[in-house]
Amino acid sequence: MTQPKKNTAPIPLRNTYGISEHDGGVSEREDLIWERFKAGDQKALTYIFQNYSNFLFNYGYQFTRDRNMIKDCLQDLFLDLIRQKKNLSASTSIKYYLMRSFRNKLVATVEKNQNREKAEQEKTAENESFMVTISSEVKMINGQLDAEKQHLIADKLNELPPLQREAVLLYFYEGMKYTEIAELLGVKVKSARALIYRSLDSLKDLLSPYKGVIFLIAYLFSL
Amino acid sequence: MDYKEYKVQDFLGDEYFVSWVIDEDPAATQFWEKWLSANPEKRLEVERAKELIKSVNYKYTDKLTDTEYSQIFERLLRADEAAASPSGNRYKRLAYGIAAAIALLIVALIGYQETYEPVEELAIQQVEVSTELGQRKTIKLPDGSIVKLNIGSSLEFPERFEMATRTVKLTGEGYFDVAEDKSKPFIIQSGGLFTEVLGTSFNLCAYPELDSITVSVVTGRVKISNESGVHQVLSPADMGIYSRQTQSILKTKYDEDILAWYSGILIIENKPLPEVFSQLERWYGVEFEIADGVNLEGTYSGRYQNKSLELILEGISTTSHINYSIDNKKIRIYE
Numbered sequence: 001m002t003q004p005k006k007n008t009a010p011i012p013l014r015n016t017y018g019i020s021e022h023d024g025g026v027s028e029r030e031d032l033i034w035e036r037f038k039a040g041d042q043k044a045l046t047y048i049f050q051n052y053s054n055f056l057f058n059y060g061y062q063f064t065r066d067r068n069m070i071k072d073c074l075q076d077l078f079l080d081l082i083r084q085k086k087n088l089s090a091s092t093s094i095k096y097y098l099m100r101s102f103r104n105k106l107v108a109t110v111e112k113n114q115n116r117e118k119a120e121q122e123k124t125a126e127n128e129s130f131m132v133t134i135s136s137e138v139k140m141i142n143g144q145l146d147a148e149k150q151h152l153i154a155d156k157l158n159e160l161p162p163l164q165r166e167a168v169l170l171y172f173y174e175g176m177k178y179t180e181i182a183e184l185l186g187v188k189v190k191s192a193r194a195l196i197y198r199s200l201d202s203l204k205d206l207l208s209p210y211k212g213v214i215f216l217i218a219y220l221f222s223l
Numbered sequence: 224m225d226y227k228e229y230k231v232q233d234f235l236g237d238e239y240f241v242s243w244v245i246d247e248d249p250a251a252t253q254f255w256e257k258w259l260s261a262n263p264e265k266r267l268e269v270e271r272a273k274e275l276i277k278s279v280n281y282k283y284t285d286k287l288t289d290t291e292y293s294q295i296f297e298r299l300l301r302a303d304e305a306a307a308s309p310s311g312n313r314y315k316r317l318a319y320g321i322a323a324a325i326a327l328l329i330v331a332l333i334g335y336q337e338t339y340e341p342v343e344e345l346a347i348q349q350v351e352v353s354t355e356l357g358q359r360k361t362i363k364l365p366d367g368s369i370v371k372l373n374i375g376s377s378l379e380f381p382e383r384f385e386m387a388t389r390t391v392k393l394t395g396e397g398y399f400d401v402a403e404d405k406s407k408p409f410i411i412q413s414g415g416l417f418t419e420v421l422g423t424s425f426n427l428c429a430y431p432e433l434d435s436i437t438v439s440v441v442t443g444r445v446k447i448s449n450e451s452g453v454h455q456v457l458s459p460a461d462m463g464i465y466s467r468q469t470q471s472i473l474k475t476k477y478d479e480d481i482l483a484w485y486s487g488i489l490i491i492e493n494k495p496l497p498e499v500f501s502q503l504e505r506w507y508g509v510e511f512e513i514a515d516g517v518n519l520e521g522t523y524s525g526r527y528q529n530k531s532l533e534l535i536l537e538g539i540s541t542t543s544h545i546n547y548s549i550d551n552k553k554i555r556i557y558e
Contacts, residue, residue: 040307042300049296054286061285068452071287075295082303131282136274145274153275154282172279175245177238200232207231207275 030094038085048094049078055095056102062130062166063103064110073105096176100184130165132157153206160199167195227262234272244276288421289405353377354395357508359484364391367402368409373484374505375430396428398485401443416465416472419446425457426482436465439477447472487529496543499523500556507532514557517545 037044053074060070077098081088091097134150134157145153157168163185170176170184182192200207234240243251259266287295354360354372362370366384376395389409401409403422411418413429416436423443429436438447440457447463448454449470457463462477483490489506491499496519500511509532513519521543527535536547536554548555 042303042307045299045303049299053292053295057287058281058284061283062281067285068454071291071295075298078295078299079302082299082306085306128283133280133282134275134278135280136278145278150278158282169279169281171238172235172241172276173245173281175242177242197236200235204232207235207271 031090034088034091034094037081038088040085045078045082048098052095052098056098059099060102060106062169063106065128066113069109069113070106073102073109077102077105093180096180096184103184129162130169132165132168149206153203156202156206157199160202164195164199167192168199171196226258227265229265229268231268231271231275234269235275240272241276244273290408290421293406348382349379350382351377351379355508356505364389364402366404366407366409369400371398371485373397373428374508393427393429395430396426396484398424398426398482400424414465414467415450415470417448417450419448420444426485428481434467436467437477437481438463438465439481441482489525489527489530489535491523491525491535493522493524495519495522496539499539503532503535503554509552509554511554511556514555517556517558 033044033047037048056074056077057070060073061067064070080101132154134145134154136145136150157165160168167181167185170181171178176184178192178196179189181195182189185192187195229237239251240255242248243255255269259269352360352362352372354374354376356375358374360372362372362378364370364380364384365382366389368389370378370391372378373396376393376397378397379392381390384407387407389404389407391409391411393411393413399409399411399420401420401422401424405421409420409422411427413427414431414436416429416438418425418427418438420443423440423445425438425440425443425445427436427438438445438457439462440459442459445457445463446454447457447465449465449472451470453470453472455463455472455474457474460476462475462481464473464475465471466473480490489502491502494502499522500513503509504511523539523542525535525538532554533549536549539545540547546557548557
């Protein structure tokens with residue numbers, strides 16, 4: 001198994017379980033674990049829960065601040081898996097399979113609760129869902145991202161609608177491909193691509209070094 | 224695909240480039256290194272794109288506490304074992320069912336016979352510590368947590384914390400310094416409010432005669448919830464206010480003065496004299512007797528740390544032109 005690739009302290013959010021997604025293929029290891037789980041191997045269940053429970057919890061935390069709701073959905077998700085394990089199809093990726101089922105469950109529960117309760121708190125949660133931060137852990141040679149620029153980029157991204165922010169994090173943080181994002185969000189691949197392109201367009205001025213300087217100067221003068 | 228025409232934005236939009244930066248897959252690394260040495264003028268753009276990708280992160284993150292994690296995991300393992308047991312074996316399950324029913328019946332019968340005997344002997348003994356008015360006590364709990372009880376309060380707790388949670392019951396006011404034990408949440412029940420922590424310090428004020436219960440957090444995080452499960456998570460400087468009437472929970476910031484009692488500081492803030500006297504009655508555990516015809520108009524303010532009652536009375540008598548006499552626990556106020 002490969003080691004964690006990116007330092008994601010304090011929580012290891014990124015999938016660090018040796019899944020190679022480069023050719024859209026699946027690592028044998030995860031494939032085997034899934035099969036072992038289906039066959040009723042409790043060690044496989046342990047492996048899956050250990051490696052993905054907190055990752056999923058944090059993913060859920062982007063949809064709601066109601067920790068109990070996230071916990072319930074997480075438990076339900078795994079209980080469903082356990083009950084139906086014989087009927088589970090061979091999965092291309094455990095991570096994406098879990099994300100997809102978990103997302104569906106959670107979105108349905110959040111919506112149901114919004115209908116029932118007054119949505120004041122939930123609304124703020126939605127506005128805060130998938131908020132992005134830009135912070136370089138490693139200083140790069142020829143690094144361009146000073147604190148100022150990090151802020152500007154994060155602010156721009158956080159102005160985007162929640163679904164677009166989700167796509168940005170799935171793409172740039174989770175390293176998911178367009179087809180995977182499309183499948184997870186239940187949109188066409190073209191739309192998934194458009195979500196990312198539009199986000200990049202909104203950063204255009206900040207990404208080009210010269211335009212960036214001009215933008216920055218304009219920004220400073222506007223203060 | 225012609226990478227030579229690529230600008231930063233194009234690299235960022237390229238899913239293969241992005242997953243190379245994130246996964247650092249050896250095969251992809253080889254490809255990009257080779258490409259870069261053939262196109263050195265692109266190195267700057269690539270570096271910038273890489274830098275941005277590596278900087279993107281979730282702004283808000285959270286994870287399961289150790290307790291939550293093991294609670295769910297244990298439940299899953301139990302469900303998994305239940306699912307693994309041969310479900311086709313109906314007779315076996317029926318047999319278990321009958322056995323369980325008989326066991327229940329026996330327990331019920333024994334329970335019935337034993338209702339005359341003290342059942343508590345089997346349970347862990349509950350300890351109750353209380354303070355009179357004018358009295359404060361510091362209690363060390365079996366887990367090492369320290370509770371300072373304010374006047375006229377009581378704390379009930381088990382002799383040993385052997386249950387899954389460390390549950391105590393508070394009436395009145397207490398300052399809690401809870402020893403950390405992530406596997407056993409510390410829960411304080413007061414009126415209809417439940418305060419749950421893992422290890423932190425905070426003040427909990429739950430006098431039955433007050434309309435609201437307040438929780439003021441000094442360090443760590445505290446979760447408070449009402450009986451229907453509505454909850455708030457409080458961080459340092461936060462104060463949770465629970466209304467006994469509506470069972471609602473409100474979150475705000477507290478004034479440092481809330482914690483003054485803990486350091487033995489008595490604060491009298493521009494209060495009418497009758498109120499000052501009843502505050503002193505509680506603080507010192509004394510009783511005031513006001514002689515007929517004494518003029519109790521006007522207010523009084525003062526801040527005293529571990530001072531005697533006499534000193535305060537001296538202050539009041541000079542500013543309000545009244546006299547006093549102390550007879551043990553009785554204070555007489557006269558003209």
